[in-house]
Amino acid sequence: VWAVVVNSPTGQQTDRIDEIVEFWRQENPDLDVTTKTLSMRLRTVAHLQEQALRRDLAVLGVEMWEVEMLLALRRASGAQRTAGELLREARITSGAITNRLSRLESHGWVRRDVDPGDRRQVLVTLTPAGWARADELIAAKNSAEQRFYAKMPRKTLERLGHDLRTLLATVEARDPSAR
Amino acid sequence: VWAVVVNSPTGQQTDRIDEIVEFWRQENPDLDVTTKTLSMRLRTVAHLQEQALRRDLAVLGVEMWEVEMLLALRRASGAQRTAGELLREARITSGAITNRLSRLESHGWVRRDVDPGDRRQVLVTLTPAGWARADELIAAKNSAEQRFYAKMPRKTLERLGHDLRTLLATVEARDPSAR
DNA sequence: GAAGATTGAGTGTTCAATCTTT
DNA sequence: AAAGATTGAACACTCAATCTTC
Numbered sequence: 414v415w416a417v418v419v420n421s422p423t424g425q426q427t428d429r430i431d432e433i434v435e436f437w438r439q440e441n442p443d444l445d446v447t448t449k450t451l452s453m454r455l456r457t458v459a460h461l462q463e464q465a466l467r468r469d470l471a472v473l474g475v476e477m478w479e480v481e482m483l484l485a486l487r488r489a490s491g492a493q494r495t496a497g498e499l500l501r502e503a504r505i506t507s508g509a510i511t512n513r514l515s516r517l518e519s520h521g522w523v524r525r526d527v528d529p530g531d532r533r534q535v536l537v538t539l540t541p542a543g544w545a546r547a548d549e550l551i552a553a554k555n556s557a558e559q560r561f562y563a564k565m566p567r568k569t570l571e572r573l574g575h576d577l578r579t580l581l582a583t584v585e586a587r588d589p590s591a592r
Numbered sequence: 593v594w595a596v597v598v599n600s601p602t603g604q605q606t607d608r609i610d611e612i613v614e615f616w617r618q619e620n621p622d623l624d625v626t627t628k629t630l631s632m633r634l635r636t637v638a639h640l641q642e643q644a645l646r647r648d649l650a651v652l653g654v655e656m657w658e659v660e661m662l663l664a665l666r667r668a669s670g671a672q673r674t675a676g677e678l679l680r681e682a683r684i685t686s687g688a689i690t691n692r693l694s695r696l697e698s699h700g701w702v703r704r705d706v707d708p709g710d711r712r713q714v715l716v717t718l719t720p721a722g723w724a725r726a727d728e729l730i731a732a733k734n735s736a737e738q739r740f741y742a743k744m745p746r747k748t749l750e751r752l753g754h755d756l757r758t759l760l761a762t763v764e765a766r767d768p769s770a771r
Numbered sequence: 772g773a774a775g776a777t778t779g780a781g782t783g784t785t786c787a788a789t790c791t792t793t
Numbered sequence: 794a795a796a797g798a799t800t801g802a803a804c805a806c807t808c809a810a811t812c813t814t815c
Contacts, residue, residue, distance in 0.1 A: 428761065429771075436667050437730065445738060447749050452641065452737045454756040459638030460683060461763055461770050462631065478783080488615050497797060504639060506785055511799055513783090533792045533797045551616065558631045559624060564762050569755050570626050576752045577633040582607065583743050584640055591640050592608075657805080676775060685807055690777055692805090712775045712814045 430454055462561055469557035473549065478503075480550050482513055483522060483539070487547035492539035495528065499537060522546055609633055641740055648736035652728065657682075659729050661692055662701060662718070666726035671718035674707065678716060701725055 427435075430453045438444045467477055485502055486492050500510035514537060517523040522543030528534035539547065562570055585591050606614075609632045617623045646656055664681055665671050679689040693716060696702045701722030707713035718726065741749055764770050 448737050448741045451749055451753040454753055455638055455641060458756050458760055459634050462634060509784055558627050562627050565759060569758060570630055573755045574626060574630040574633055576748050577637050579748060580744060581637055688806055
């Protein structure tokens, strides 16, 4: 009974995820507890971050996909990129990028032009209104992120960022298509 | 020019995310680089993990939502939970849970019964076929997770899990609705 | 009235087929 | 033939309205 309360080596109390992993370990003693725990935690925390940002950005009447697109364009030189570049960075399909661009265009935030150099490609350009919208969104997103990570020790945030960078590099080295 | 190649305090090379954050820092010198970097890395790594698991599980003709549901039921005593419990654990809306259960039921993996104790509730029970399916899926998911984290130093995985647990606890303490 | 589940409308995604350009 | 973008069908989600039961 007591062991259930503090079985973490770090002295922290067990949480919901520890309990779930413990269930599967009892079913299968060979289970890699470290990997399973990390996998669940990563998914949960990412989900919570996504929800928190979405909630904070909702007051501006904006969806996450719109933020992703306008900021990707805002970073481009001349605020212009091809549709293909945008879909690869956002890791979505070509059908999805067509839909996103149509919606952004109908709001007047981007313009679509055929690339004169290669007429198969579409050049997407941020309009002045889209540029202003992007500046509004990056500011709101920055403060939403601040709120999400507030109260966390600085040191922990830095260590997390560092370890996730290592993980990212390792995964991308194994599977170049993940780039 | 040279500073772009190695500006990480850890001695690692800069990557795509470092470059993006550096762009925004130049636009706004007050930017909290630690937070922004972590936010982007967390989202990216979680996305890659999701894609990797989905790809590995696709050979069984299964979607992630199905794995999530069957494993949640498999853990329950008597392989039975109410629809409400399932939607809270999966963090989805009530409409979504109804649809998921209908699809699982049509495949013969779960059964739906009115709770005799409270006729507003629906009791969801894993069928024998659903139980077998769940056992197949947990095994496949475990090896997919192993593959995703292979090549990573054990020590780093443990530290990541520990730090993410701290983050999760902090977030949930601030916003109990995130539980 | 409140809680739990269902329904339907609206949104946004993937996938496969198609069209244009290279 | 291959590459880039578009189209439409299928899928799965959220949100708001509704129904039943407490």
